[in-house]
Amino acid sequence: MANRVSPGRKPGPTADGTGPERTPIIPSHEFSGVVAAAGAGVKSPAEGEAVYGLIPFTRDGAAAEYVALPAAVLAAKPATVDHDHAAALPLAALSAWQALVDHADLQAGQHVLVQGGAGGVGIFVVQFAAGLGARVSATAAADLEFVNGLGAEQVIDYAHDRFEDHVRDVDVVVDLVGGATQSRSWSVLKPGGVLVTLVTPPDQQEAARHGVRGVYLIVEPNQNALRSIAEFVDNGRLRPVLDRVLPLTETRSGYEALETAKRRGKIVIHVAD
Ligand SMILES: NC(=O)c1ccc[n+]([C@@H]2O[C@H](COP(=O)([O-])OP(=O)(O)OC[C@H]3O[C@@H](n4cnc5c(N)ncnc54)[C@H](OP(=O)(O)O)[C@@H]3O)[C@@H](O)[C@H]2O)c1
16 A cells, blocks of 8 residues: 555554564554555455555554555545545544544533643544534643634633633543643543543542543544544544655654654655655
8 A cells, every 4th residue: 555654653562652562663553545455355445445544553554655454444535635634634533533432422512621732633632522512622832823723612821821720610621631731630520521531541539539530542443433534524624734744764854853843733754656
């Protein structure tokens, strides 16, 4: 499969989050590309189809001209965006979808607080929550207007304000920051609410003390969710945000930028045409 990939951070079995505990490895587990060949017995997708997906973290990634992967993790690429933009979706958009839909069971009219709304995952959490009819508050620093434009009614500048002074009785907190931000978030939930975090397992005693649920999520490949995400994109309700697109030869600098540079959105590796 010829592809474009995103070197987004990922959870994984290794401490540095770069992949399986062996070397060499091929990094980058989300991608968009064209099926070069289908294995025996695979009815769908067929050769030539444009697909996108998240590769299981136990396998090599997609920063290469071709990648072999199970058909069951693939879905048709959103038709209205190019491969560079589609490659920016799978890991972060699946994380957001699984947080809001699978774990929080978000309902229209509920109030969601997104901790880290301007980040790679937060961009999608804000858009999905707004698209699903929720009232969205988010924390961010330099990107307040940008997060507002994604659908957040209220954007709290975490560098200058305490979110506790601005939100309360929240149904769902999605925590993309962890640490003190996570532990301070219990107090803004209403009884029966839920904190879903992608960063570190939450303190279950604190959850019980506040009468709420605390859930730690590790994103998983999911074909049906990818189909829903593609629909959101094609209906104009979800847009991937690209910070920059780099050629495969600059993959290393893409990963370095994840650690060092101020970014807005995803860094995508354009592997081949
Ligand atoms: N468990 C999983 O399956 C899974 C999947 C994906 C990601 N993750 C994890 O989820 C986290 C978020 O990922 P990401 O890709 O969205 O990271 P990211 O792009 O670095 O975004 C993090 C965002 O949080 C903001 N932030 C930093 N401190 C904050 C604070 N005190 N209050 C509010 N916002 C704050 C940052 O803003 P500034 O730029 O202003 O610092 C940035 O916009 C990471 O820890 C990542 O490893 C886990």
